[in-house]
Amino acid sequence: MDHDRDQSARRGMASATYTAFERMFDAVAERWAGDAGRHEMMVEALTATGDYRVLRRLRTPTPLDRLPDGARLGIVLDVETTGIDAAADEIIELAMVPFAYTIDGQVLGTLAPFHSYRQPKTPIPEEITALTGITDEMVAGQAIDAEAVAAFIANAGIVIAHNARFDRRFVERSWGCFADIAWGCSMAQVDWRAEGFEGTKLGYLLAGIGFFHDGHRATDDCHATIALLGATLPSGSTGLDALLRCARAPSWIIHAEHAPFERKDLLKRRGYSWSGNDGTPPKCWWREVPSDQLDAERAYLNDRVYLYEADPPVRRVTAWERFSDRL
Structure with missing residues (x-):
């Protein structure tokens, strides 16, 4: 009898924990096929409360069979490397995902990707393996075919990377074809703060925009970037539209040569970078500005940095040189 009472008590406790919330889902789920339908209903219910935000795993889209008529071809690129110094470190993974887009920045879909590993001259640092999951065993004996890389990007109108200043410098040192194509940056050429x-x-x-992915793997990062560019932002435009408008416009790099040392903190706050860290001459503070801001930037340097009418050198930049070591 005691055993029966214990079982009855446990059943009562289980019934109490079977909430109305769960009963609602079970009732609705009967009209759905499989777990996917139930999960989707749970997402909708949680979101409707206003107290939850649900992130969905970013799924790899099914590639298009061909480039749609009238569409343009872009490529999103990502590399994993043994370090951050393009002059000393090496590429160990290269991924490129082509995508179709319209002139006004609508992403139409992706095409079959390119992916390859490369064995570096020295063992992969432990911290890089911890970050990327790439081991020496995975890259052993692997090489990236230069001709295949050149053929893959031959018909593309633009190459995009998330932090193109990093990726472009690495790939141009390995494959010269990347110097002869326009580049864009999904990190720097969209006004994310706005x-x-x-x-x-x-x-x-x-x-x-409601997704998560497995970061620091090159192909996954490419698909994540394309999803981001294809999303409609609060301003009403897509990320790709904003990037393309920025990439198509020429800009100017202004070199604050011979700026007084004591003005370095002022220049940093203004957004200037020191070119001496990457081996790019001249060794001075520099900043890239749009054409309509060039005169104002010169005036700022004269009024706040030089304190006289200086004539700092400037250079016009387009998407063909931007983010490269050739500035």
Whole structure:
């Protein structure tokens, strides 16, 4: 009898924990096929409360069979490397995902990707393996075919990377074909702050549009970037549209040569970078500005940095040189 009472008590406790919330889902789920339908209903219910935001795993889209008529071809590229110094470190993974787009920045779909590993001259640092999951065993004996790379990008109108200043410098040192194509940057050429985002890291931005992915693997990062570019932002335009408008416009690099040392903190706050760290001459503070801001930037340097009528050198930049070591 005691055993029966214990079982009855346990059944009562189980019944009490079977909430109305769960009963509602079970009732609705009967009209759906499989777990996917139930999960979707749970997402909708949680979101409707206003107290939850649900992130969906970013799924790899089914590639298009061909480029649609009238569409343009772009490529999103990502590399994993043994370090951050393009002059000393090496590429260990290259991924490129082609995508079809319209002139006004609508992403139409992706095509079959390119992916390859490369064995570096020295063992992969432990911290890089921890970050990327790429081991020495995975890249052993692997090489990236230069002719295949050149053929893959031959018909593309633009190559895009999330932090193109990093990726372009690495790939141009390995494959000269990347110097002869326009580049864009999904990190720097979309005004994410104006769109309501507080950062520019890929994973953070992707979460902002409702997704997550397995970061620091080159192909996955490419698909994440394309999803981000294809999303409609609060301003009403897509990320790709904003990037293309920025990439198509010429800009100017202004070199604050011979700027007084004591003005370095002022220049940093203004957005200047020191070119001496990457081996790019001249060794001075520099900043890239749109054409309509060039005169104002010169005036700023004269009034706040030089304190006299200086004539700092400038250079016109287009998408064919931007983000490269050739500036």
